[in-house]
Amino acid sequence: MENVTEAHQGNHTLGIWTDQRVEYKVVSTVLVLVICALGMVGNGMVILVVLTTKHMRTPTNCYLVSLAVADLIVLTAAGCPNITESIFGSWVYGRAGCLGITYLQYLGINASSCSITAFTIERYIAICHPIKAQFLCTLSRAKRIILSVWVFTLLYSIVWLYLSDIQEEVYMNDVTIVTCGYKVTRQLYLPIYFLDFSIFFIVPLMLASVLYGLIARILITNPLPSDPKEKINDGHTNMATRCKNTRHSTTAASRRQVTKMLAVVVVLFAVLWMPYRTLVVVNSFLERAYLNTWFVLFCRSCVYLNSAINPIIYNAMSQKFRAAFRRLCLCGRRGSEKPTGGAYSVALTYSAVKDTSIAETTDQFTTELEEITVTEDLLPDKKMLFEDRRVYKEAFSND
DSSP: OOOOSOOOOSOEEESOOOOOOHHHHHHHHHHHHHHHHHHHHHHHHHHHHHHHOGGGOOHHHHHHHHHHHHHHHHIIIIIHHHHHHHHHSSOOSHHHHHHHHHHHHHHHHHHHHHHHHHHHHHHHHHHHOHHHHHHHSOHHHHHHHHHHHHHHHHHHGGGGGTTEEEEEEEETTSOEEEEEEEOSOHHHHHHHHHHHHIIIIIHHHHHHHHHHHHHHHHHHHSOOOOOOOSOOOSHHHHHHHHHHHHHHHHHHHHHHHHHHHHHHHHHHHHHHHHHHHHHHHHHHHOSSOOOOHHHHHHHHHHHHHHHHHHHHHHHHHOHHHHHHHHHHHTTTHHHHOOOOSSEEEEEEEOOOOOOOOTTOOGGGSSOOEEEEEEETTTOOOHHHHHHHHHHHHHHHHTO
């Protein structure tokens, strides 16, 4: 992680060096190892399910893949070195490792912040400007934006290669500790750090607060369409109306759920990064930095947790991600199972949506295959099942 201490110039002779207590080493190693392991597995699954599942390749999910890649970089470049630092009490990766790992840390942190900003803007356009979303919120445009984000962060983070270096701290009891920190004075690195802090933390959070406030207003003032409960008199006409309204209601509910999920991601980003960002800012103005080892461990663990928790949120709040994760874990065995207990599997292929409801975005303009299982209790007559299927398809083919 970025250094929470003041920069050191050359070698220093300090007081008596004492090793960290065994309790701290065990707790810090196990805690960070568990968080990083779960985060790497979870973010890896997010990338795999989006890249290997066709209907998961939406603009929003592309931004989530970008976020998952950035989180993997943070967990690898920040979490793993923290484990070795806890065990050995010293930097063991040399000067090249110091420069490269510091660069990757800032790259992952800044890319994750930009990815969050990108999907926040995408959700705002999709919900508040659905007509424009047809042209702005497309898969190809999302890929170009993600490419631009990574090119920008790759170039921007180069500055940290010139600000970091290893330092040797020599203690009075003939112990030399190697650290990876800033090689320049506080007066030089502080303006650069606060610029980074503003661009990649303060501005994204302020923008997200405004945009999600506008999204919330739209969702509150435009309630979901009600599902019709009236009895059906004419088979074809009423079936078409009922199917269309049900589709609108389901799609709107899905869009609202996705927006809630992304809002939770943003809130957790702010909450979990706040302790560490606050510690670094406060230490920047103190003559003697506050470096309580347990508090620093808590702050860093919050950062690692932020990079590890997003896949858990997707699983808890998104039915599509939950089903995709389950299929990935079962390695396709679920798809080969046949329905039992007198159930019939019906494949319904929906035509492309042509209208532009306030709650719908351009990912509606894809053809999806949904598997609907109908039990004998709900539909005892097979003939009725296939008749309803025919009417349903005719209703959508006439949209």
